Amino acid sequence: MTYDIAIDGNHHRLELNRVESRWSCRLDGREVEVDAVLARPDVLSLRIGNQVYEVKCERVAGSLYLWVGSARFAVEVRDPRSLRRRVPGVDDHGPKKLTAPMPGKIVRLLVGQGDEVAAGSGVLVVEAMKMQNEIKSPKKGTIRKILVSEGAAVNAGDVLAIVE
Amino acid sequence: MFGKMFNKILIANRGEIAVRVLRACHEMGIAAVAVYSDVDRASLHVRKADEAYPIGAAAAAESYLNIEKILDVAARSGADAVHPGYGFLSENAKFAQACADAGVKFIGPSAAAIDAMGSKTRARQAMERAGVPFVPGTSRGLESFEQAEQVAARIGYPVMLKAAAGGGGKGMRLVHAPGALQSALEGARSEAERSFGDGEVYLEKAMVNPRHIEMQVLADEHGNIVYLGERECSLQRRHQKVVEESPSPMVDAEMRRRMGEVAVRVARAAGYTNAGTVEFLVDQQKNFYFLEMNTRLQVEHPVTELVTGLDLVQLQIRIAAGERLAFTQDEVQIRGHAIECRIYAEDPDNDYFPSPGKITLLLEPSGPGVRRDSGMYEGWTVPMDYDPLLAKLIGYGADRNQAMGRLMRALNEYFVGGIKTNISLFLRILSDPDFRAARLDTGFLDRLLEKKRAEPPTDSKATEVAAIAAGFFAALGAPAAAAGERSPDSGVSQPGAASNWKIAAHKEAMR
Numbered sequence: 001m002t003y004d005i006a007i008d009g010n011h012h013r014l015e016l017n018r019v020e021s022r023w024s025c026r027l028d029g030r031e032v033e034v035d036a037v038l039a040r041p042d043v044l045s046l047r048i049g050n051q052v053y054e055v056k057c058e059r060v061a062g063s064l065y066l067w068v069g070s071a072r073f074a075v076e077v078r079d080p081r082s083l084r085r086r087v088p089g090v091d092d093h094g095p096k097k098l099t100a101p102m103p104g105k106i107v108r109l110l111v112g113q114g115d116e117v118a119a120g121s122g123v124l125v126v127e128a129m130k131m132q133n134e135i136k137s138p139k140k141g142t143i144r145k146i147l148v149s150e151g152a153a154v155n156a157g158d159v160l161a162i163v164e
Numbered sequence: 165m166f167g168k169m170f171n172k173i174l175i176a177n178r179g180e181i182a183v184r185v186l187r188a189c190h191e192m193g194i195a196a197v198a199v200y201s202d203v204d205r206a207s208l209h210v211r212k213a214d215e216a217y218p219i220g221a222a223a224a225a226e227s228y229l230n231i232e233k234i235l236d237v238a239a240r241s242g243a244d245a246v247h248p249g250y251g252f253l254s255e256n257a258k259f260a261q262a263c264a265d266a267g268v269k270f271i272g273p274s275a276a277a278i279d280a281m282g283s284k285t286r287a288r289q290a291m292e293r294a295g296v297p298f299v300p301g302t303s304r305g306l307e308s309f310e311q312a313e314q315v316a317a318r319i320g321y322p323v324m325l326k327a328a329a330g331g332g333g334k335g336m337r338l339v340h341a342p343g344a345l346q347s348a349l350e351g352a353r354s355e356a357e358r359s360f361g362d363g364e365v366y367l368e369k370a371m372v373n374p375r376h377i378e379m380q381v382l383a384d385e386h387g388n389i390v391y392l393g394e395r396e397c398s399l400q401r402r403h404q405k406v407v408e409e410s411p412s413p414m415v416d417a418e419m420r421r422r423m424g425e426v427a428v429r430v431a432r433a434a435g436y437t438n439a440g441t442v443e444f445l446v447d448q449q450k451n452f453y454f455l456e457m458n459t460r461l462q463v464e465h466p467v468t469e470l471v472t473g474l475d476l477v478q479l480q481i482r483i484a485a486g487e488r489l490a491f492t493q494d495e496v497q498i499r500g501h502a503i504e505c506r507i508y509a510e511d512p513d514n515d516y517f518p519s520p521g522k523i524t525l526l527l528e529p530s531g532p533g534v535r536r537d538s539g540m541y542e543g544w545t546v547p548m549d550y551d552p553l554l555a556k557l558i559g560y561g562a563d564r565n566q567a568m569g570r571l572m573r574a575l576n577e578y579f580v581g582g583i584k585t586n587i588s589l590f591l592r593i594l595s596d597p598d599f600r601a602a603r604l605d606t607g608f609l610d611r612l613l614e615k616k617r618a619e620p621p622t623d624s625k626a627t628e629v630a631a632i633a634a635g636f637f638a639a640l641g642a643p644a645a646a647a648g649e650r651s652p653d654s655g656v657s658q659p660g661a662a663s664n665w666k667i668a669a670h671k672e673a674m675r
Contacts (some may be wrong), residue, residue, distance in 0.1 A: 005634045007627050008186070027631060036636040042581065044633050044640070055633035057641075058581040059524055066630045066637075067554040070588060071623060073630040077638045079659045103520055103548050128548035129509075129518030156521050 006076040058079045061099065061157030066070065095164040096138050100154040104128035108149055123161055137163050169192055170245045170269070174238045175209065176259075177249030178228060180539035180555055181463070183208035185247045188477035197241045199234060201227035203547040208539050215241055222387050222549040223602040228252045231259050238268045245269040245484060248384060251551065254448060254460040255280060269483040272438050280434045280455045287434075291454055294433035296426055299445065299453040301368025312349055312367055313342065319369045325349060327356035328364035335359060338370055357466050371608040376400065376455075377412050379427035380468045382479060383437045389490045391424030392472050393498045394463055395441075398604040399593065401516070402472055406586075406609060407593060408464035409503040410471050413602035414419075414450065423452055430457055439465075439480050463506065463556070470502035470560045501567040503561045506577065507538075509552040510585035520548040525581030529574035533560040533567065536574075554585065560625075565601070568594055592617070 003014045015026040025034045036043045042057040055119040056067040064075045108125040111117060123143065137143075142162045148154060173189050174197040175182045182198065187211060189196040198213035203222040210216045214526055216235040220226040227233070229252055238246060248254035254272065261275035272278075281287050288303060300319040306312045306573050316323045316339070325348055327335025335356030337348040348367065357363035380392040396412035397405045415423070427442035434457065441462050443455040465476045474496075484487070510516045526542035538555035540546065546554065555580065559571025572594045578587055593599050596612060 001639060002627060003638060004636045005631045007630050007634070010627075012631045014631055016635045016639055018534075025635075026383060027628060031366075032628075032632065034632055036633075036640065038636070038640045041641060043527070046629060046633055046636065048629065048632065053629050053633070055629065056527070056579050056581060057633075058523060060521075060582060064634075066579075066631070066633055068626040068629045070576075070591065071630075075630065075634045077634050079306055085257075101514075102518070103545075110352065117383055124171045128520050129552050131518050133514075133517050143584065 001079060002013070004078045005144075007073050009026060009074070018083055028098045062163055095144060095162050096135070096141070097159045098123055098161045098163065100126055100134055100135070100156055100158045100160055101133070102126070102128050103153075103155045104133070106148045106154060107132060108161070109146060109148075110134075111143050112144050117141060117163060123163070126160075135160060139163060170481065172197060172214075172241065172245075173271070173481070174199065174234070174241060174243035174246045174268075175213075175229065175249065176234050176246050176253055177251070178539075178550065179553060180537050181249040181251075181461075183539050184537050185249060185477055186212050186637045187479065188475065191475075192481060194481070197237065199228070201549075203549055205510055206544060208541055217241065220337050222547065224252065224550070226439075227590065234259075235262060235266050235268065238266065239540050240264075243268060244566055245481070246662055247271040247480070248460065250460050250463055255458070256283065259548055265442060266405075270483050271416070271480050273434075273436050277434050277436045278459045281459050287456065288538060290433050291430060292342060294429050296433075296454045297429055297452065299368045299371060300471050302366045305364035305366055306349070309346055309349055312345060315367055316342065316345060316525060322370040322372065324370040325365050325367055326403045327352065327360060329356065329360035329362040331454040335365065349419070357360045363459050371445050371447060373604050374603040375412075376405075376443065377413065377415065377423070377446050378441050378443045378462075379423050379456075380462075380465070380476075381427050381431045381436070381438070381442060382476070382483070382489065384483045384489045386488050387436050387488060389428045389431050389436070390489060390493045390496060391427050392468050392474065392476075392496055394420060396422060396464075397443075397464065397607050397636070398606065399599075399609050400606055401609050401613070405464065405506070407505055407590070408467055409501065409564075409567075410467040411498055411501065413604070414446070415539075419450060419452075424493075426452075426454070430454065438483050438579055439476055444467050452511065460642055463553070464504050466537060466556060467502040468497050470535065471498050471500055472496060473499065500560060500562050500640065502558055503564075503567050503571050504558045505571065505590040506553055506586075507555040507557055507580075508586045509546050509554050509583050510586050512586055512589050513584075518548070518552045519584035519639070520545075520546040520552070521583040523580060523582045525579065527579040529557070529577035531574070532568040533568075534558070534574045535560065540580075554580070554643065557590075568600065591673055597607065 001016050005014050009014045013030055015023045021032055023145050025032045033049055044055045046055055047055045058065040066075050067072050085138050104126040107127045110122045110124055117137040119140045120136050123137050124134050141163045145162045148160050153160045172195040175185045186196040192471045195214045198210050198216040199219045201222050205277055213433050219233040244267055251440040253259040257275040259276040260270045260278055263270035288372050302315055322340045325337040333355045335352050339345050339348045353363045356365055371602040375398045377394050377396055379394050394415050395408050395410045397408045399407040444450045444452040445455050469476055509519045509520045522545045535558040537570045540554045559567045559572050560568035561639055575587055575590050576582050
């Protein structure tokens with residue numbers, strides 16, 4: 001199996017094949033001696049040579065992160081079977097969704113539909129655990145749509161507004 | 165023996181402290197009654213309780229702060245005592261009185277003692293009569309600029325001007341030299357007038373980056389009072405304690421005795437019973453000054469429990485049941501060293517903003533010298549409505565070095581996935597040379613956080629490990645490509661075949 005793996009946005013090609021009771025592994029064309037045990041869901045014990053790593057997998061609001069020690073990496077994996085899956089765009093063009101980083105309550109809308117916003121300017125305020133957090137526009141553009149109203153409860157990952 | 169032990173205790177709290185109290189109840193063969201708000205049905209304290217009663221909406225005023233509803237549950241459940249934990253109603257004299265009126269024992273001091281300590285000015289007057297040291301200054305408002313000049317000259321600069329009715333930093337001025345006193349006094353007065361409608365301003369010696377050290381006391385209802393050693397609580401962020409330890413590295417046996425005796429005097433002057441804490445500000449010359457008394461169990465009580473070998477919650481219950489303290493001051497021994505980290509659901513990369521949400525993966529530390537008081541579990545959704553304290557992790561060792569080593573090791577074992585926590589902050593603190601050398605004061609954490617964290621160079625080995633692991637997660641486990649869309653029966657090649665058997669059997673049955 002060949003995977004296209006993006007680690008913090010940098011792409012790697014990983015070939016992973018089961019050969020009898022062992023794994024054959026090539027990372028970016030280089031042979032690596034590995035074996036792995038899934039100790040429990042989301043926890044992988046990995047041996048590279050004789051070095052042991054415990055890698056934890058964290059899934060938050062549709063994104064995947066891997067922890068190696070105290071380093072956290074944003075990861076995207078594509079395998080040939082899932083190539084039809086749409087790859088999330090990384091460019092700055094087109095509409096951008098503003099999502100809730102945490103569950104909370106919308107306490108204030110700072111702009112209205114159709115308003116011009118600068119990159120990094122506040123769009124709305126979410127309150128959680130008695131603290132208020134300003135959700136900022138990821139880009140310069142126009143607020144095309146606001147999908148929540150003041151007082152609404154939201155979950156992590158909910159789309160709050162779209163800026164174009 | 166000395167009193168009748170309770171049969172059933174209502175715990176008027178939630179989170180890790182409710183679990184802590186509930187455990188003490190069970191250890192003593194006492195039934196534990198939980199109360200919970202609408203968002204807490206799945207909380208750990210409800211799961212572990214013997215009985216649980218819903219008390220209303222998430223907003224604390226509707227539930228955990230609602231005296232009427234809690235006393236109604238006490239009556240319905242037949243609880244003979246109430247433990248308030250910390251926060252919520254724990255320092256509410258009205259609640260203590262309402263419990264007494266309802267014939268339910270409040271596990272804590274009397275309403276009168278809570279009241280005496282609740283008012284700063286009354287507490288100060290009572291404590292001055294008892295000969296308790298205060299930060300030098302005027303205890304009443306300044307009458308004139310000349311008086312201010314004289315007092316400041318007598319106690320020495322820098323001095324702090326404070327509004328008598330103050331709070332929140334309003335009406336406060338730090339004055340470094342005589343030349344700046346007049347304009348500062350005028351400024352403080354007019355600000356106090358505007359903010360509180362009261363221009364009364366007093367003056368005291370400014371404490372620059374003092375230490376915050378507190379003394380645990382325990383008083384039974386027969387006049388016996390002991391102190392159980394101090395806790396160093398200088399590591400604070402926005403006046404919130406973050407790391408606490410016992411003993412304090414700066415306190416020796418002689419200073420402990422002097423502070424302890426003052427704390428006992430404070431408790432006696434207030435007619436105090438049960439567990440309480442006397443807080444002091446301490447300067448670099450080891451002078452200590454009374455700050456306030458907390459009339460409840462503290463969040464950081466476990467460090468005292470570890471170094472004294474005493475169970476403070478069990479002792480609270482015994483005292484409330486009328487028992488006498490079973491030991492004297494001379495029998496209290498401080499042994500070893502304990503350090504506590506408060507694990508919060510907050511994001512270190514986003515100015516420590518609260519981070520509620522679902523805990524998708526939880527790996528918890530254990531082993532020698534590790535104590536974990538936790539209110540969370542894997543699969544639980546941390547509600548957004550309350551204080552973000554998830555758990556306390558305490559390292560214990562024969563000395564401070566061993567305690568730090570164990571705590572650091574345990575922090576590295578701790579993994580909370582799905583939400584952000586401040587665990588990385590503790591790893592930073594524990595590796596800091598000033599912390600390791602015990603050079604602590606209340607400005608420590610702000611200075612540490614101001615230091616730019618040296619952005620760790622991208623570790624190419626760790627990146628390689630992550631890339632390979634990503635492939636294995638995709639090949640062995642959940643379809644990593646479909647992040648976050650894991651189906652419940654996707655744990656294909658994990659050990660623990662029982663679930664696979666079940667899945668297989670289920671599939672068979674569906675055929």
